[in-house]
Amino acid sequence: MTKPRYDNLFWDGTEIRDQLEEDVDLRCQLIFSLMTYSNVTIFELLRFIFSTTIPSIHHRASLFLADRSTSDEHDNDANTSTSFHPATILKLWYKNFPKARPGIDRMIQPYARDIVLHESDKIIENKSLKVIAKSLTQASVENITTPGMLVDTYQELAPFTWDLLWTISASPNDHRKALIRTGGEDKVEEEEDDWDDDPNLEDGPDIDPMAVPARVHGFSRNPLFPVLVSISMLTFVRNRATNALPLVLGLFFKIEGTSSRVMKMLSNVGLCVSSRTVERVRKGMSSPV
Secondary structure, three states: OOOOOOOHHHHHOOOHHHHOOOOHHHHHHHHHHHHHHOOOOHHHHHHHHHHOOOHHHHHHHHHHHOOOOOOOOOOOHHHHHHHOHHHHHHHHHHHHOHHHHHHHHHHHHHHHHHHHHHHHHHHHOOHHHOOOHHHOOHHHHHHHHOOOHHHHHHHHHOHHHHHHHHHHHHOOOHHHHHHHHHOOOOOOOOOOOOOOOOOOHHHOOOOOOOOOOOOOOOOOOOOHHHHHHHHHHHHHHHOOOOOHHHHHHHHHHHHOOOOHHHHHHHHHOOOOOOHHHHHHHHHHOOOOO
């Protein structure tokens, strides 16, 4: 069938035109009344709309699914719901039918897994995240460790995965939520580290201090780093060639005197490369680390 059996000419020959109201809600009520009278369920109607090959109906369905959003970083949820109509429907399901949420979540999960897998594929196929041990130099180590380089790469290749992990690490817990409600200040425990007191810090390469976000208010640790390391570990475990951060961390741990047993444990969880790999790298580097 190339066109609907009931087109405008059919309706022009009825009295229904006299029943059409200017108000969209009233017209929708009229259509719903016709559905009820003809014993057509919402599921049957939607399945027909999105599965039919009739060009005019398929075109209308395509318009509904069109993504009118922009790449503007200032886009918010409200803009998304108006620029992508299925998002509006999904929000209405969540808001008005809370008992349906478990089923909606089960429906979304397989597609979320597909997105994560696709983003993981892009990471392990990215050449900039693969370091050949024999070609590693002091300059390449500094390039990998430059603040923002790996962050930008992961955010570009895996935005969904990054946001997912960021939600886990950066969302305030009940204690912080209570402090926010009362206007209190979270006491950030001062941690003893050498980051600010490193006498050699100024001797390193010029870096953009804004490349890595500052510590999130109320957090004693920057949530960005667990996200960064998590993605590195997960993709390194999946593909040992995606070794940019694990290789640098392995060098750091070895130089700082980490024992072979600890190195083996860290390597097994995907945080760094093995001790043997580090030794091969140190011997093959063209300039000292």
